[in-house]
Amino acid sequence: MQPVTALTIAGSDSGGGAGIQADLRTFSAFQVHGTCAITALTAQNTLGVTRVWSAEPSLVIDQARAVLDDFAVVAVKTGMLAQPSTVEAVAELARAGELKNLVVDPVLVSSTGHDLMSNGGALAYRESLLPYALLVTPNLREAAVLCDIDVRDITSIEDMVQLGQVLLEFGPQSVLVKGGHFIESSVTSRHAPDILLHAGEIDIFDAPRVATRNDHGTGCSLSAAITAGLGLGRPLHDATRDAKSFVLAALEGAASWNLGRGHGPIDHLGWQSE
Numbered sequence: 001m002q003p004v005t006a007l008t009i010a011g012s013d014s015g016g017g018a019g020i021q022a023d024l025r026t027f028s029a030f031q032v033h034g035t036c037a038i039t040a041l042t043a044q045n046t047l048g049v050t051r052v053w054s055a056e057p058s059l060v061i062d063q064a065r066a067v068l069d070d071f072a073v074v075a076v077k078t079g080m081l082a083q084p085s086t087v088e089a090v091a092e093l094a095r096a097g098e099l100k101n102l103v104v105d106p107v108l109v110s111s112t113g114h115d116l117m118s119n120g121g122a123l124a125y126r127e128s129l130l131p132y133a134l135l136v137t138p139n140l141r142e143a144a145v146l147c148d149i150d151v152r153d154i155t156s157i158e159d160m161v162q163l164g165q166v167l168l169e170f171g172p173q174s175v176l177v178k179g180g181h182f183i184e185s186s187v188t189s190r191h192a193p194d195i196l197l198h199a200g201e202i203d204i205f206d207a208p209r210v211a212t213r214n215d216h217g218t219g220c221s222l223s224a225a226i227t228a229g230l231g232l233g234r235p236l237h238d239a240t241r242d243a244k245s246f247v248l249a250a251l252e253g254a255a256s257w258n259l260g261r262g263h264g265p266i267d268h269l270g271w272q273s274e
Contacts, residue, residue: 093226
């Protein structure tokens with residue numbers, strides 16, 4: 001069997017839980033060959049991010065072109081792009097039709113509250129990159145920032161749907177609003193619903209919330225799993241369903257791990273089930 005190839009354009013997580021590291025492990029779990037263009041280096045661990053160094057946009061594009069010129073890349077995802085100029089540079093590749101099955105995970109802030117995008121990032125996403133996305137996958141906080149509303153106003157499934165509809169107006173073909181990060185919300189107190197708006201249809205992908213502190217990188221992993229599924233020829237609905245199941249199993253597998261003193265990684269490779 002010859003694997004298909006996917007590309008992730010994202011930042012590096014020195015703690016190995018999110019970013020490029022999570023994306024590549026997820027691609028491997030789906031038997032997809034993973035390639036990457038690194039947008040930023042971070043000093044982080046399970047407790048949080050202490051420093052970010054952003055790569056020049058030209059270096060990011062050179063990495064992506066090196067991959068695209070040599071591999072038959074069938075799907076691409078973006079994660080942490082770190083600065084508006086990098087968002088705009090990646091959008092140029094997308095505009096040229098070089099980023100197939102593009103999944104945009106608009107990483108704006110870490111789960112511990114550290115800003116992962118400089119000023120102007122939300123505008124750059126809205127105006128430059130989202131119009132070329134097959135799918136955009138924000139969590140509730142990112143969706144609220146992109147739509148310029150207060151996340152505290154999102155208190156129901158209906159609010160999440162309305163948020164997705166606003167995001168569709170920015171040009172992506174589909175939107176997946178992720179509800180898993182906000183435990184204090186009445187929407188996600190016991191469950192972790194994700195809302196997919198695609199082709200005029202609305203689908204709710206729900207799952208029970210796993211009682212664990214090991215949830216670092218779930219958003220990256222979900223979008224990477226969808227990207228892998230698309231690369232394997234799965235319809236978007238099926239790729240999203242499979243990705244949701246993958247992340248749930250990875251959360252359950254790592255529930256009892258003690259890697260670091262904070263929010264640890266998930267079990268991408270099914271080690272716990274072996």
